[in-house]
Amino acid sequence: MKLIQSGQVNGPNSCMEILTTMRFCFVLCLLTAVIWAVGRALKDTVAIAKQMHSIPCHNCVYFTNDYRLKCPVNPMGANTESAIDCPDYRGKA
Ligand code: SF4
Numbered sequence: 001m002k003l004i005q006s007g008q009v010n011g012p013n014s015c016m017e018i019l020t021t022m023r024f025c026f027v028l029c030l031l032t033a034v035i036w037a038v039g040r041a042l043k044d045t046v047a048i049a050k051q052m053h054s055i056p057c058h059n060c061v062y063f064t065n066d067y068r069l070k071c072p073v074n075p076m077g078a079n080t081e082s083a084i085d086c087p088d089y090r091g092k093a
Contacts (some may be wrong), residue, residue, distance in 0.1 A: 057083050061090045 057063045062073045071078030073088045083089075 054084050056089050
């Protein structure tokens with residue numbers, strides 16, 4: 001009883017405090033990792049969306065919008081990332 005009053009307790013209570021602190025740190029690390037992963041996924045998604053929106057084929061006169069032959073001028077590159085700087089691009093009037 002004297003030990004408790006003087007603040008020098010080294011028993012189950014201090015062990016529980018250490019476990020609680022460790023649990024708090026674990027949850028904090030887990031939460032940080034989840035938030036970081038979600039932020040990273042959002043950043044990647046925005047970057048991919050920006051790149052996809054820079055593909056000009058939908059505004060090109062040669063684009064057929066037919067899955068069998070999307071573009072007679074550049075059939076392999078139509079609607080792909082390689083069409084971003086397509087030299088054959090002709091905008092619709
Ligand atoms: S010419 Fe180029 S920009 Fe136009 S549809 Fe074909 S690949 Fe796309």
